Amino acid sequence: VLHLASRTDPGWGDWACAHVDAILADHAHCEKKAASTAINLIFRYGGEVPGIAAPLSALAREELEHFELVIAQLHRRGLELGRHLPSPYAAELMAVCRKGEPARLLDTLLCCAMIEARSCERMQLLHAALERGAGPAGEDRALVDLYASLLACEARHHASYVDLAREATGVAEPVLRGRLAEIAAHEAAVIARLPSAPRLHDNAAR
Ligand SMILES: [Fe+2]
Ligand SMILES: [Fe+2]
Numbered sequence: 346v347l348h349l350a351s352r353t354d355p356g357w358g359d360w361a362c363a364h365v366d367a368i369l370a371d372h373a374h375c376e377k378k379a380a381s382t383a384i385n386l387i388f389r390y391g392g393e394v395p396g397i398a399a400p401l402s403a404l405a406r407e408e409l410e411h412f413e414l415v416i417a418q419l420h421r422r423g424l425e426l427g428r429h430l431p432s433p434y435a436a437e438l439m440a441v442c443r444k445g446e447p448a449r450l451l452d453t454l455l456c457c458a459m460i461e462a463r464s465c466e467r468m469q470l471l472h473a474a475l476e477r478g479a480g481p482a483g484e485d486r487a488l489v490d491l492y493a494s495l496l497a498c499e500a501r502h503h504a505s506y507v508d509l510a511r512e513a514t515g516v517a518e519p520v521l522r523g524r525l526a527e528i529a530a531h532e533a534a535v536i537a538r539l540p541s542a543p544r545l546h547d548n549a550a551r
Contacts, residue, residue, distance in 0.1 A: 368544070375546070458507045
């Protein structure tokens with residue numbers, strides 16, 4: 346269960362397929378950002394919150410592996426990583442985080458969980474479209490296989506961040522569920538007001 350409060354238009358997959366080079370470049374930067382976010386959390390909380398450092402380190406390592414896999418696909422297609430204009434998505438999402446602890450930690454981990462969930466949802470649509478052979482990348486088995494494996498990882502990361510939020514803050518389950526639903530609603534509102542660009546976390550309407 347991804348706990349998303351809105352569903353991306355299934356047509357987004359075909360559109361992403363038709364812009365797959367731009368999507369891949371954005372995706373590479375998303376994996377880099379995911380690794381960096383996990384490492385930043387180790388710096389911020391690793392010394393204070395027992396049990397948080399090792400799982401975050403494993404997450405960061407896995408995201409860097411994804412980064413390398415996506416770069417390899419870019420290179421195979423004759424493309425370079427290039428400069429990147431990040432989507433305002435993550436910053437606008439994280440603006441919901443409260444200031445005092447442990448609320449800040451709870452909110453940050455749940456925002457991370459929602460980013461993973463949206464990545465997974467978009468990768469499912471892209472994978473299905475690639476599989477159907479839509480767009481110029483349709484024959485590209487390597488990409489189909491890559492997205493099949495990555496979307497499963499991002500679903501697992503979503504669950505890992507929710508578990509971490511529960512364990513690291515010791516919050517009661519109804520409070521955790523309530524805050525997750527609030528942050529999911531905020532995530533849906535953020536993504537709905539973003540511009541439409543060929544990126545994993547932009548508005549899917551065209
Ligand atoms: Fe990833
Ligand atoms: Fe992830």
